[in-house]
Amino acid sequence: MSTATPALENTARIRVRYAETDQMGVAYYGNYFTWFEVARVEWCKAAGFNYRDMEREDGALLVVAEATCRYRAPARFDDELAVRTFVTKARSRMVAFGYEVRKVETDELLATGETSHLICGPDMKPRTLPEKYRVRFGL
Amino acid sequence: MSTATPALENTARIRVRYAETDQMGVAYYGNYFTWFEVARVEWCKAAGFNYRDMEREDGALLVVAEATCRYRAPARFDDELAVRTFVTKARSRMVAFGYEVRKVETDELLATGETSHLICGPDMKPRTLPEKYRVRFGL
Amino acid sequence: MSTATPALENTARIRVRYAETDQMGVAYYGNYFTWFEVARVEWCKAAGFNYRDMEREDGALLVVAEATCRYRAPARFDDELAVRTFVTKARSRMVAFGYEVRKVETDELLATGETSHLICGPDMKPRTLPEKYRVRFGL
Amino acid sequence: MSTATPALENTARIRVRYAETDQMGVAYYGNYFTWFEVARVEWCKAAGFNYRDMEREDGALLVVAEATCRYRAPARFDDELAVRTFVTKARSRMVAFGYEVRKVETDELLATGETSHLICGPDMKPRTLPEKYRVRFGL
Numbered sequence: 357m358s359t360a361t362p363a364l365e366n367t368a369r370i371r372v373r374y375a376e377t378d379q380m381g382v383a384y385y386g387n388y389f390t391w392f393e394v395a396r397v398e399w400c401k402a403a404g405f406n407y408r409d410m411e412r413e414d415g416a417l418l419v420v421a422e423a424t425c426r427y428r429a430p431a432r433f434d435d436e437l438a439v440r441t442f443v444t445k446a447r448s449r450m451v452a453f454g455y456e457v458r459k460v461e462t463d464e465l466l467a468t469g470e471t472s473h474l475i476c477g478p479d480m481k482p483r484t485l486p487e488k489y490r491v492r493f494g495l
Numbered sequence: 496m497s498t499a500t501p502a503l504e505n506t507a508r509i510r511v512r513y514a515e516t517d518q519m520g521v522a523y524y525g526n527y528f529t530w531f532e533v534a535r536v537e538w539c540k541a542a543g544f545n546y547r548d549m550e551r552e553d554g555a556l557l558v559v560a561e562a563t564c565r566y567r568a569p570a571r572f573d574d575e576l577a578v579r580t581f582v583t584k585a586r587s588r589m590v591a592f593g594y595e596v597r598k599v600e601t602d603e604l605l606a607t608g609e610t611s612h613l614i615c616g617p618d619m620k621p622r623t624l625p626e627k628y629r630v631r632f633g634l
Numbered sequence: 635m636s637t638a639t640p641a642l643e644n645t646a647r648i649r650v651r652y653a654e655t656d657q658m659g660v661a662y663y664g665n666y667f668t669w670f671e672v673a674r675v676e677w678c679k680a681a682g683f684n685y686r687d688m689e690r691e692d693g694a695l696l697v698v699a700e701a702t703c704r705y706r707a708p709a710r711f712d713d714e715l716a717v718r719t720f721v722t723k724a725r726s727r728m729v730a731f732g733y734e735v736r737k738v739e740t741d742e743l744l745a746t747g748e749t750s751h752l753i754c755g756p757d758m759k760p761r762t763l764p765e766k767y768r769v770r771f772g773l
Numbered sequence: 774m775s776t777a778t779p780a781l782e783n784t785a786r787i788r789v790r791y792a793e794t795d796q797m798g799v800a801y802y803g804n805y806f807t808w809f810e811v812a813r814v815e816w817c818k819a820a821g822f823n824y825r826d827m828e829r830e831d832g833a834l835l836v837v838a839e840a841t842c843r844y845r846a847p848a849r850f851d852d853e854l855a856v857r858t859f860v861t862k863a864r865s866r867m868v869a870f871g872y873e874v875r876k877v878e879t880d881e882l883l884a885t886g887e888t889s890h891l892i893c894g895p896d897m898k899p900r901t902l903p904e905k906y907r908v909r910f911g912l
Contacts, residue, residue, distance in 0.1 A: 525803050525810070528802060558797070558847075560843065560844055561841070562802055563839070564840050565839045
């Protein structure tokens with residue numbers, strides 16, 4: 357990995373909860389966006405910072421502007437999932453992530469997705485990404 | 496309605512969402528606590544105030560100290576529920592609510608529950624209920 | 635709208651729950667997909683059938699294949715939302731819906747979205763939409 | 774602990790998700806019941822079986838009859854929690870669990886709770902715990 361782009365990819369492990377299933381017997385479609393969030397927060401740690409601190413100490417929030425998920429095969433209760441997470445775009449005022457959700461046991465691809473985010477202050481108004489985070493996003 | 500105890504009881508209508516079901520084919524047990532919250536917020540409106548304003552304008556939060564639910568019969572997707580809500584205790588520093596969840600179509604009792612709440616400021620520290628809300632809670 | 639295509643549009647009313655907010659003080663992005671589901675189920679009723687019966691009695695499930703939401707302005711606790719819902723595509727094996735989420739008080743557009751669905755049997759395998767539902771979807 | 778009662782206690786690790794916070798800036802009270810479920814499922818694994826298999830292969834469901842949580846201090850986004858889980862009662866037709874939620878970083882006790890469960894078949898009717906699971910619950 358080059359010094360300019362640290363940790364631009366990370367894989368989070370998530371276990372499907374009973375609460376996340378629905379009466380079809382599979383994980384409810386909305387929960388994939390929560391899993392993307394969990395994977396994003398872990399990506400930040402792999403990239404060298406805590407998203408919590410970025411919000412709390414530096415007043416920079418990643419406000420979701422758009423989110424998409426394509427579902428290929430269902431995830432089921434107690435499945436262990438691997439959510440590969442990577443930055444697809446990084447600008448001073450927005451960043452975007454891509455995701456691939458696989459079932460660990462079989463390596464089957466269950467879903468892919470993207471989220472794009474505006475950098476905002478605690479007042480929800482757009483701002484630029486603080487200097488210290490730029491290199492983290494490969495800027 | 497007497498002037499001393501305005502609207503100490505209210506019934507909220509809630510439709511079970513697909514997202515709220517689990518692979519047993521019934522509503523997941525944790526969701527009843529969300530329904531209690533919805534019913535509590537509607538109780539406030541029936542009692543003459545908005546919980547949103549109580550938090551935002553008067554800095555008084557109802558922080559949950561204890562919550563219980565007893566499940567008698569399952570709620571299912573698309574069932575319409577009636578959640579009867581009533582104050583069971585009101586002190587200057589805490590209030591408690593009781594709930595009865597019935598299936599509207601059959602009037603069957605599905606669940607009962609209670610929540611008790613400390614009055615806290617935005618800093619999550621205990622405080623007393625602001626004067627103007629006391630009568631609303633029958634104090 | 636032609637006489638052959640009843641109720642191709644419906645607007646559902648949804649009140650933002652406390653549970654649906656996050657620590658940014660706004661509704662969490664994943665919840666919009668639950669609201670789309672609620673709006674879809676109400677669309678079915680406006681179109682003359684219950685989605686519950688379509689699943690239970692006719693063994694036809696609308697399995698989500700893709701979902702997108704674009705967020706323009708945040709929804710907040712206790713906001714009343716109007717979710718306009720309409721069919722954007724209908725084939726014998728798939729249907730797609732579009733959504734517009736507005737804040738009722740101001741008519742401000744908060745979000746737009748789409749979901750596309752494969753018609754599947756209870757075994758999650760693709761099948762065709764039962765005859766009696768075709769006209770409901772304008773087929 | 775006697776040799777007849779394997780693994781009657783287990784501690785699950787859970788990281789608080791952003792989705793689980795609310796606008797008070799703390800974890801929403803209903804989510805503790807989801808964490809209890811996650812901890813229960815892990816308890817089963819520590820006790821030598823998968824809850825998934827118990828449902829799927831042996832047709833024995835742990836249907837919640839009652840659930841309680843007492844909240845002592847708030848859990849916050851990204852906190853790592855340790856949920857100690859133990860069987861408090863086991864009969865041929867019902868089992869009960871106790872839980873203690875601590876913040877790992879400080880060992881502070883955040884919450885305690887209980888859930889009691891009826892053993893039911895897939896038809897949601899009471900049945901007895903299958904023989905092979907009795908020893909797991911110390912029966």
